[in-house]
Amino acid sequence: MQPGTMLKYTCPYLCNNQFAMFRKKVYLLLFLFPLLFSCRQNEAPKKTNDVIDSLQSATINEYAPRDQSPMDMSYYPLDYPVQKMNGTDSTGPVARIIYSRPHKKGRNIFGDKPESLCQYGKEWRLGANEATELELFENVNISGKNVSRGRYIVYCIPFADKWTIIFNTNLFTWGLQRDHSKDIFKVDIPVSKQIPALEDFTMVFISTPGGADLLMAWDDVKASLPIDFSK
Amino acid sequence: MNRIPALLVFFLMACHIGFSQLPLIDKSPMDMSYYPANYPMLKIQDKLTEPLVARVIYSRPQKNDRVIFGDLIEYGKVWRLGANEATEIEFFQQVKINNISLKKGRYTLYSIPYPDKWTIIINKDADTWGSFKYDIKKDIARIDIPVQKQPEKVEIFSLYFEKAPGGFAFIAAWDDVKVYLPISLQ
Numbered sequence: 343m344q345p346g347t348m349l350k351y352t353c354p355y356l357c358n359n360q361f362a363m364f365r366k367k368v369y370l371l372l373f374l375f376p377l378l379f380s381c382r383q384n385e386a387p388k389k390t391n392d393v394i395d396s397l398q399s400a401t402i403n404e405y406a407p408r409d410q411s412p413m414d415m416s417y418y419p420l421d422y423p424v425q426k427m428n429g430t431d432s433t434g435p436v437a438r439i440i441y442s443r444p445h446k447k448g449r450n451i452f453g454d455k456p457e458s459l460c461q462y463g464k465e466w467r468l469g470a471n472e473a474t475e476l477e478l479f480e481n482v483n484i485s486g487k488n489v490s491r492g493r494y495i496v497y498c499i500p501f502a503d504k505w506t507i508i509f510n511t512n513l514f515t516w517g518l519q520r521d522h523s524k525d526i527f528k529v530d531i532p533v534s535k536q537i538p539a540l541e542d543f544t545m546v547f548i549s550t551p552g553g554a555d556l557l558m559a560w561d562d563v564k565a566s567l568p569i570d571f572s573k
Numbered sequence: 574m575n576r577i578p579a580l581l582v583f584f585l586m587a588c589h590i591g592f593s594q595l596p597l598i599d600k601s602p603m604d605m606s607y608y609p610a611n612y613p614m615l616k617i618q619d620k621l622t623e624p625l626v627a628r629v630i631y632s633r634p635q636k637n638d639r640v641i642f643g644d645l646i647e648y649g650k651v652w653r654l655g656a657n658e659a660t661e662i663e664f665f666q667q668v669k670i671n672n673i674s675l676k677k678g679r680y681t682l683y684s685i686p687y688p689d690k691w692t693i694i695i696n697k698d699a700d701t702w703g704s705f706k707y708d709i710k711k712d713i714a715r716i717d718i719p720v721q722k723q724p725e726k727v728e729i730f731s732l733y734f735e736k737a738p739g740g741f742a743f744i745a746a747w748d749d750v751k752v753y754l755p756i757s758l759q
Contacts, residue, residue: 405731405746408633412602415630415658423658423702435700440605440630443598472605472613514625516613544595559595 411444411470411543418547418554418569436571438477439496439556441469443542451561452500460500465508467517468498468558469543474517476509482553483570485529494526498558504530505558505565529567536564601634601656601730608734608741625665626741626758629682631655633730634747641748642686651694653704654684654745655730661699668740669757670695673714683707684745684752690717691745691752721751 417423418437425431450458460466468474473495481491493513497520499506509527510520536559543560555566607613608627615621634656639645646652654660660682668675675695683694683704698711723746730747740757 404725405727405744406604406606406729406733408729409602409604412598413604413630414596414599415603416596417700423700426700427702427706429706438700440603514607514613514616514628516617519617540595542598546596557595 409442409471411442413440413442413471414545415440416546418549420547420549435479437479437482437547437554437556437569439474439545439547440477441474441543441545442471443544444470444560445543446539446541446561452502452563454502462501463499465520466498466500468496468545469517472517473497473513473515473520474545475513476556480571483572484527484567487527487529489527495520500533500563502533504532506530507565507567531565531567533563533565536560536562599632599657601632603630603632603657604732605630606733609736610734626668627662627664627734627743627756629660629662629732629734629743630658631660631730631732632657635730636726636728636748642750643688646686648687649685651683651685651704651707654682654732657702659683659701659703660732662695662743667759669759670714670754671716673716674759675713680713686720686750688720690719692717693752693754716754718752718754721753722749723751724749727751 416439417435419425419431419433419435422431422435422438452458452460452462454462474497475493476496477493478489478491482489489509492511494509494511495513495515497508497510497517499508507529508525510522510524511526512521512524539562540559544557545559546557547554548557548566550568552572553568553570555568558565558567606629607625609615609621609623609625612621612625612628632655642648661679662682663679664675664677666677679699681696681698681701683696685692685694693716694707694712695714695716696707696711697713698708726749727746730745732743732745735742735744737755740755743754743756745752745754
């Protein structure tokens with residue numbers, strides 16, 4: 343929504359005395375400031391990627407070169423470490439995912455075209471570099487099946503209409519090869535359209551009644567793995 | 574009187590628009606290092622010669638033309654040894670640092686840098702953010718190690734492991750500073 347449009351609708355009961363113009367300006371400023379901020383946030387991923395790319399090529403680090411697809415982690419409860427620091431955590435952490443974040447960079451991501459990066463029907467590491475690692479600090483239930491607390495690597499087989507999500511116990515491995523004898527859990531989840539399309543692959547926990555969805559989104563595709571922590 | 578709630582509603586709406594984004598790429602991206610180095614890669618190539626011993630997970634700030642030690646990171650103050658979440662070290666077997674035995678498990682690492690030495694702190698409180706709520710009561714070990722100056726400056730903060738006599742070493746390098754913490758295998 344345009345900030346101006348909003349102002350027009352809200353003005354009738356705000357601008358009814360002699361300070362109307364002054365107030366109008368204050369409201370407009372209060373309005374525009376966060377909106378500008380949100381626009382800047384929208385732009386941020388691209389800028390950051392540019393920075394990452396330029397650093398990648400401009401600096402040499404003999405010890406540990408910086409990854410093109412940087413690692414990230416997401417906790418449930420969301421931002422658990424910050425909550426803990428603030429003293430607002432009520433329980434321990436429940437889940438944590440550690441993954442690397444590839445960028446779209448104008449490529450076709452999910453599909454069956456020859457150039458598609460993640461081919462339909464083929465295994466994908468749900469990230470980049472090391473295999474994606476999920477740690478469950480409690481026993482959980484996913485789609486009616488109990489999954490014990492512990493660490494797993496998680497990978498996916500994308501299709502046009504669903505993703506097959508697989509948990510595997512072969513930990514501390516690089517994401518390109520999997521030992522299928524250690525698959526312990528498999529579930530199909532539907533995919534939906536991600537709007538706006540995401541430049542960077544993203545995994546994040548989103549609270550639901552009784553648990554959390556592990557949201558996985560990249561380009562114009564998203565999928566949610568429902569995790570029930572109440573059982 | 575209805576203006577204050579109206580203002581609040583606008584502000585909350587605007588904040589909602591501004592902050593409900595999915596997580597962006599961090600300015601100081603996260604990374605991990607293993608001992609043995611490149612363990613996950615060696616594992617899929619069937620080239621492992623040693624069992625898994627340690628892993629560090631940390632975020633990597635960049636120098637960006639700043640003076641790092643003594644300025645951005647003040648001497649004598651506890652530093653989270655990275656950025657964002659506190660730096661986590663995990664041992665997959667029992668190890669010994671400076672004659673202190675450490676059981677397998679996850680620990681948080683901090684450091685107190687000085688011009689000539691760093692105090693490395695190993696603390697039991699995991700899953701935390703930065704060093705803002707650092708709790709000295711949960712310290713397991715504090716070890717002083719000398720600072721080595723290096724001519725080639727390191728732009729991106731780096732933590733990694735290297736083979737060393739009797740075990741391995743944990744190394745931290747940033748800007749013109751490098752420190753080396755020997756760890757023995759038991």
